Amino acid sequence: MEQGFATRAVHAGRSDFAELGVHAPPIDLSSTYPTPDLDAAARSFDSLVSGDAPQGSFVYQRLFNPTTDRFEKALAELEGAADAAAFASGMAAFSAVLLAAKSRGSHVVAVRPMYGTADHLLTSGLLGMEVTWTTQDEIFSAIRHDTALVAIETPANPTLDLVDIASVVRQAGTVPVLVDSTFATPVLQRPLENGAALVLHSATKFLGGHGDVLAGVVAGSHALVRDIKYVRAATGGLLHPLSSYLLHRGLQTLELRVRRAQATAIMLARRLAEDPRIGSVRFPGLPAQDPRMLIGRQMQGPGSVLSFELSNSDPQAMRAFVGALKLITPAVSLGSTDTLIQPPAVLTHRVVDAAARAQTGITGGLLRLSAGLEEARDLWRDLDQALAMVPGRVAERREMAGV
Numbered sequence: 001m002e003q004g005f006a007t008r009a010v011h012a013g014r015s016d017f018a019e020l021g022v023h024a025p026p027i028d029l030s031s032t033y034p035t036p037d038l039d040a041a042a043r044s045f046d047s048l049v050s051g052d053a054p055q056g057s058f059v060y061q062r063l064f065n066p067t068t069d070r071f072e073k074a075l076a077e078l079e080g081a082a083d084a085a086a087f088a089s090g091m092a093a094f095s096a097v098l099l100a101a102k103s104r105g106s107h108v109v110a111v112r113p114m115y116g117t118a119d120h121l122l123t124s125g126l127l128g129m130e131v132t133w134t135t136q137d138e139i140f141s142a143i144r145h146d147t148a149l150v151a152i153e154t155p156a157n158p159t160l161d162l163v164d165i166a167s168v169v170r171q172a173g174t175v176p177v178l179v180d181s182t183f184a185t186p187v188l189q190r191p192l193e194n195g196a197a198l199v200l201h202s203a204t205k206f207l208g209g210h211g212d213v214l215a216g217v218v219a220g221s222h223a224l225v226r227d228i229k230y231v232r233a234a235t236g237g238l239l240h241p242l243s244s245y246l247l248h249r250g251l252q253t254l255e256l257r258v259r260r261a262q263a264t265a266i267m268l269a270r271r272l273a274e275d276p277r278i279g280s281v282r283f284p285g286l287p288a289q290d291p292r293m294l295i296g297r298q299m300q301g302p303g304s305v306l307s308f309e310l311s312n313s314d315p316q317a318m319r320a321f322v323g324a325l326k327l328i329t330p331a332v333s334l335g336s337t338d339t340l341i342q343p344p345a346v347l348t349h350r351v352v353d354a355a356a357r358a359q360t361g362i363t364g365g366l367l368r369l370s371a372g373l374e375e376a377r378d379l380w381r382d383l384d385q386a387l388a389m390v391p392g393r394v395a396e397r398r399e400m401a402g403v
């Protein structure tokens with residue numbers, strides 16, 4: 001029988017340890033490698049610049065690093081992928097995916113909302129790709145003869161909309177589908193099992209999990225990852241071996257962290273949803289917030305990120321609330337040990353077209369919260385005391401004043 005996820009997460013990329021006589025993976029920081037046999041090194045160079053495995057010497061760190069390779073193999077195993085490529089950030093990974101796709105065409109079909117800078121990269125045409133933004137039900141009609149990629153994010157940042165991966169894959173036909181699965185992690189969702197060609201993570205978030213690594217990783221078939229490694233060898237952006245070590249280490253506790261934070265998020269979402277000081281809560285674990293019934297089918301649970309608005313929609317009320325938090329850290333990013341909160345329209349998604357923001361529910365008062373590993377009741381206490389500092393809705397205040 002196949003081993004469970006937690007077992008594989010602990011042991012992935014470590015099968016040669018007994019042979020090496022070590023208990024933790026060695027870190028190789030070499031920027032270059034001795035090449036006494038020039039012809040052998042030249043053959044290895046040719047292999048690496050094509051995106052293939054080394055043939056002997058690793059030659060140069062931008063082409064290959066064994067510590068990064070270990071993390072890639074481990075992550076690929078957990079995603080059920082043949083291979084993976086790790087980058088210095090999630091955006092570097094996404095850029096390489098787009099550049100690699102250009103050999104097939106220069107058109108991308110994508111679904112909003114997605115991470116603000118990913119939206120910006122596609123909309124700006126910075127990498128020479130033209131984008132058609134559409135909905136998950138209209139992928140088929142957006143595909144053109146030169147469409148090279150369909151890009152989706154589920155759960156979506158920051159509204160937590162869920163996208164039906166299998167449906168998108170069916171509509172995309174022969175066009176590869178990339179799924180940004182950052183919010184789900186392979187603990188809760190493995191997009192390749194639903195037919196996606198590539199899965200991407202901002203490893204800065206849950207995979208790193210401790211707020212101290214910036215990284216990205218993309219996994220898929222040998223052929224697609226080879227094309228991506230070909231781009232990486234030419235453009236740079238390989239993940240640093242110390243970061244790779246931390247990510248590989250972090251995979252061992254990923255399941256524990258994801259499930260603990262998820263349980264906390266479920267509790268906080270319920271409390272917020274029934275609190276009159278809160279205007280709305282977006283969380284796929286709440287009743288009626290998973291209309292396509294994807295939880296249990298595509299995703300094992302709702303994850304640990306939620307978004308909400310205060311009842312008082314005055315921008316100053318939101319600022320007062322964030323300023324009054326004592327335990328929760330007001331900061332961008334997510335998936336850290338500590339709970340983080342930020343308003344996407346003001347920070348992460350300010351690079352997104354304002355009309356598109358409004359259309360996809362990224363209002364000025366929306367707050368995105370990523371539950372950390374603290375005690376849930378301490379987090380609730382912090383939210384509760386900060387909510388108490390916020391004036392109520394304008395209408396409520398009038399009632400109280402007898403107006």
Ligand SMILES: *Cc1c(COP(=O)(O)O)cnc(C)c1O
Nearest residue numbers: 089090091115157182202204215
């Ligand atoms: C943060 C994030 C990214 C970008 O990753 P970086 O590591 O910051 O470059 C991409 N997608 C999602 C969903 C994210 O949350």
